[in-house]
Amino acid sequence: MSAQPTIIYTFTDEAPLLATYSLLPIVQAFTKPAGVAVETRDISLAGRIIANFPEVLTEEQRINDDLSYLGKLCLEPTTNIIKLPNISASVPQLKAAVAELQAKGYKLPDYPENPQNDAEKEIKTRYAKVMGSAVNPVLREGNSDRRAPKAVKDYAKKHPHSMGKWSADSKTRVGTMGGKGDFFSNEKSVTVPAATDVKIEFVAADGTTKVLKESTPLKAGEILDGTFMSKAALVNFLADQIAEAKKDGVLFSLHMKATMMKVSDPIIFGHAVEVFFQDLIAKHAATLRELGVDFRNGFGDLVSKISKLPEDKKAEIEADIQAAYANGPALSMVNSDKGITNLHVPSDVIVDASMPAMIRAGGKVWDAKGNTGDTLAVIPDSSYAGVYQAVIEFCRANGALDPKTMGSVPNVGLMAQAAEEYGSHNKTFEIPGKGTVKVTDKDGNVLFSHEVEQGDIWRACQTKDAPVQDWVKLAVNRARATGVPAVFWLDKARAHDAQIIAKVEKYLKDHDTSGLTIEILPPAEACKYSLERIVKGEDTISVTGNVLRDYLTDLFPILEVGTSAKMLSIVPLMNGGGLFETGAGGSAPKHVQQFLEENYLRWDSLGEFFALAASFEHLSDTFKNAKAKSLADTLDTATGKFLENDRSPGRKLGTIDNRGSHFYLALYWAQALAEQTADAELQAAFKPIAEELTANEAKIVEELLAVQGKAVDVGGYYKPCDTKASEALRPSATLNAALAKL
Numbered sequence: 082m083s084a085q086p087t088i089i090y091t092f093t094d095e096a097p098l099l100a101t102y103s104l105l106p107i108v109q110a111f112t113k114p115a116g117v118a119v120e121t122r123d124i125s126l127a128g129r130i131i132a133n134f135p136e137v138l139t140e141e142q143r144i145n146d147d148l149s150y151l152g153k154l155c156l157e158p159t160t161n162i163i164k165l166p167n168i169s170a171s172v173p174q175l176k177a178a179v180a181e182l183q184a185k186g187y188k189l190p191d192y193p194e195n196p197q198n199d200a201e202k203e204i205k206t207r208y209a210k211v212m213g214s215a216v217n218p219v220l221r222e223g224n225s226d227r228r229a230p231k232a233v234k235d236y237a238k239k240h241p242h243s244m245g246k247w248s249a250d251s252k253t254r255v256g257t258m259g260g261k262g263d264f265f266s267n268e269k270s271v272t273v274p275a276a277t278d279v280k281i282e283f284v285a286a287d288g289t290t291k292v293l294k295e296s297t298p299l300k301a302g303e304i305l306d307g308t309f310m311s312k313a314a315l316v317n318f319l320a321d322q323i324a325e326a327k328k329d330g331v332l333f334s335l336h337m338k339a340t341m342m343k344v345s346d347p348i349i350f351g352h353a354v355e356v357f358f359q360d361l362i363a364k365h366a367a368t369l370r371e372l373g374v375d376f377r378n379g380f381g382d383l384v385s386k387i388s389k390l391p392e393d394k395k396a397e398i399e400a401d402i403q404a405a406y407a408n409g410p411a412l413s414m415v416n417s418d419k420g421i422t423n424l425h426v427p428s429d430v431i432v433d434a435s436m437p438a439m440i441r442a443g444g445k446v447w448d449a450k451g452n453t454g455d456t457l458a459v460i461p462d463s464s465y466a467g468v469y470q471a472v473i474e475f476c477r478a479n480g481a482l483d484p485k486t487m488g489s490v491p492n493v494g495l496m497a498q499a500a501e502e503y504g505s506h507n508k509t510f511e512i513p514g515k516g517t518v519k520v521t522d523k524d525g526n527v528l529f530s531h532e533v534e535q536g537d538i539w540r541a542c543q544t545k546d547a548p549v550q551d552w553v554k555l556a557v558n559r560a561r562a563t564g565v566p567a568v569f570w571l572d573k574a575r576a577h578d579a580q581i582i583a584k585v586e587k588y589l590k591d592h593d594t595s596g597l598t599i600e601i602l603p604p605a606e607a608c609k610y611s612l613e614r615i616v617k618g619e620d621t622i623s624v625t626g627n628v629l630r631d632y633l634t635d636l637f638p639i640l641e642v643g644t645s646a647k648m649l650s651i652v653p654l655m656n657g658g659g660l661f662e663t664g665a666g667g668s669a670p671k672h673v674q675q676f677l678e679e680n681y682l683r684w685d686s687l688g689e690f691f692a693l694a695a696s697f698e699h700l701s702d703t704f705k706n707a708k709a710k711s712l713a714d715t716l717d718t719a720t721g722k723f724l725e726n727d728r729s730p731g732r733k734l735g736t737i738d739n740r741g742s743h744f745y746l747a748l749y750w751a752q753a754l755a756e757q758t759a760d761a762e763l764q765a766a767f768k769p770i771a772e773e774l775t776a777n778e779a780k781i782v783e784e785l786l787a788v789q790g791k792a793v794d795v796g797g798y799y800k801p802c803d804t805k806a807s808e809a810l811r812p813s814a815t816l817n818a819a820l821a822k823l
């Protein structure tokens with residue numbers, strides 16, 4: 082056990098990183114008198130890239146591999162980490178980050194899209210390590226407990242966010258493959274009774290065998306699934322959906338998670354682009370090959386690469402692009418001003434956030450003219466798509482949900498030790514030809530096999546037993562603590578879920594469940610059950626696997642409280658430590674753009690405030706530390722007052738932004754510390770600062786507002802310059818001077 086109670090605060094990317102430059106100095110100043118250390122570790126995309134290429138960098142440029150360090154730390158009982166959202170990079174984001182670092186003098190190799198030799202293959206493998214969801218699965222040595230704190234629900238009831246209208250004749254719906262060659266329909270699943278090691282092989286039609294993965298160790302009681310998505314079925318499905326969107330006169334939109342499902346989903350995304358633009362692609366096949374266009378990186382890959390062509394060729398392709406737009410159904414837009422479509426960049430549209438945003442808007446997405454319209458929301462695999470269709474049908478029948486009166490759907494999510502699909506990327510393969518994929522244990526028993534064709538996407542997922550036990554316990558504890566029904570969203574008709582249900586039924590017997598309502602329902606039914614309760618103002622705990630955890634912890638928060646940024650997101654680590662994630666959403670790239678253009682940061686740090694309070698609470702339990710408890714209690718009071726007085730950033734210039742909101746948190750926190758009597762030392766330490774901040778409120782706010790409205794430079798996007806960023810995010814000399822006295 083480290084001697085001093087210590088919190089690790091993570092440096093990440095984009096808006097949360099900018100917010101950190103403002104909030105962290107406040108946190109460090111406030112924890113100092115309490116003897117709590119707050120250390121930082123860099124897990125940003127830039128940091129992860131730099132840490133992985135020490136040999137090409139100078140001594141000064143090298144940094145430690147903080148992510149690996151934190152991964153190990155998550156196994157220790159005294160660990161306490163505040164984890165802000167980070168970029169899970171797609172290829173376009175990775176290339177942009179590398180280019181920025183190269184321009185800053187880091188002699189990093191280019192990302193080799195098509196490695197030509199072993200050295201390039203090795204570079205690509207190293208970059209693959211930092212791509213996609215490279216951070217969360219490493220740190221998540223526990224299951225997740227995500228909920229809207231009561232204060233946040235109360236705030237939303239008093240100050241409801243805007244909700245779009247749902248009309249009974251909305252044409253918006255979900256399109257999914259549903260049992261025709263998708264992952265759901267092809268899934269096979271086993272629970273291994275004893276520890277073993279499995280080999281995954283592809284046996285081609287001519288009998289030749291290729292080992293896809295030599296070794297995958299499994300523990301006793303571990304669940305292993307295998308499944309595939311048929312390329313032929315997918316491509317037919319996509320062509321049908323495109324035709325249907327056009328026939329119905331609705332906008333076509335595709336919703337994937339190409340960041341987290343970093344192998345399968347970019348392939349699916351690429352097929353969607355290729356089907357949508359098939360005439361264009363067929364006509365210019367040779368040119369596209371020469372340019373090395375890869376549609377897995379989105380249609381934007383073509384748009385950026387044609388700039389290298391001679392003007393006349395470029396103009397010809399651009400005309401054909403316009404023809405493709407005119408011919409197909411209208412495409413949903415990410416940014417209609419800039420002409421960025423839903424198919425441009427695979428990391429621009431991420432299903433967990435994009436579907437709820439559409440549902441919140443009354444089933445509408447943006448079109449190319451900047452108007453909104455109904456959409457055919459395409460989610461190829463049917464495992465979870467039905468959940469969104471259930472919400473759409475509910476809203477169509479009952480109108481939009483009402484934040485003033487609606488209940489809540491908190492989530493207990495199975496995610497420890499890379500559970501389920503989220504751990505599948507090292508076991509996902511694009512199949513080279515017709516044949517069989519075979520999974521064999523160490524005694525030579527074939528656990529299962531699939532007949533596959535060229536281009537099919539085959540994948541295996543693992544789910545360890547200990548995390549399932551921990552998850553069931555967490556669900557029962559939450560049901561007991563709240564008296565609210567808990568529903569396991571599991572479908573016995575799905576191979577994997579059937580294995581999980583057997584475990585859930587077994588492990589529920591380890592707990593006292595008397596008087597509790599615990600149900601097991603297939604996802605779409607569970608969703609309907611929860612919605613029927615939510616409109617009556619009732620709460621229902623959703624107990625789900627890893628993917629639905631991701632989906633539901635954006636879906637319900639966005640509908641209930643306007644954004645998942647306001648969520649309490651706790652990961653009780655299985656070995657006793659605590660990982661406190663901030664909010665449940667992403668890193669809000671559009672907030673950075675607004676900040677750079679007008680020196681206004683819209684990021685709402687409520688997620689950070691809640692995470693900090695939970696972290697102090699945990700620290701006080703682990704270290705039996707009363708001062709940490711005082712910090713937790715007073716921060717709770719401060720956050721309550723913050724919500725009451727509505728100190729979150731507004732959307733537009735001229736009101737307080739993220740920095741102003743941090744000042745108010747500091748003010749209320751200092752006041753609460755000065756008023757509490759549990760700890761006389763802390764009271765004495767904070768009395769003068771509370772007075773100073775109270776007396777200078779108007780001056781500090783004025784200093785913070787004065788900088789708004791002009792462009793600002795922080796010296797980089799992926800790796801801002803510390804000095805410039807710190808100056809930009811701490812523009813109040815009066816506030817800085819007050820904090821320096823602590």
Ligand SMILES: NC(=O)C1=CN([C@@H]2O[C@H](COP(=O)(O)OP(=O)(O)OC[C@H]3O[C@@H](n4cnc5c(N)ncnc54)[C@H](OP(=O)(O)O)[C@@H]3O)[C@@H](O)[C@H]2O)C=CC1
Nearest residue numbers: 166167168169340431434644646666667668669670684685
């Ligand atoms: N835990 C993690 O580390 C996660 C990381 N990501 C990564 O984040 C990036 C962007 O992801 P994406 O899914 O597009 O989501 P965004 O970060 O763009 O968030 C979606 C929207 O949520 C709202 N929002 C989110 N957080 C806040 C906040 N603190 N304050 C105010 N508003 C907020 C904003 O919506 P509005 O305009 O409606 O108010 C925002 O535009 C990607 O690189 C992705 O990989 C994504 C999810 C989780």
Ligand SMILES: O=C(O)CCC(=O)C(=O)O
Nearest residue numbers: 169214217340341631665
């Ligand atoms: O790790 C990621 O890529 C995203 C995580 C996420 O969206 C979530 O946990 O809700």
Ligand SMILES: [Mg+2]
Nearest residue numbers: 433631635665
């Ligand atoms: Mg998510």
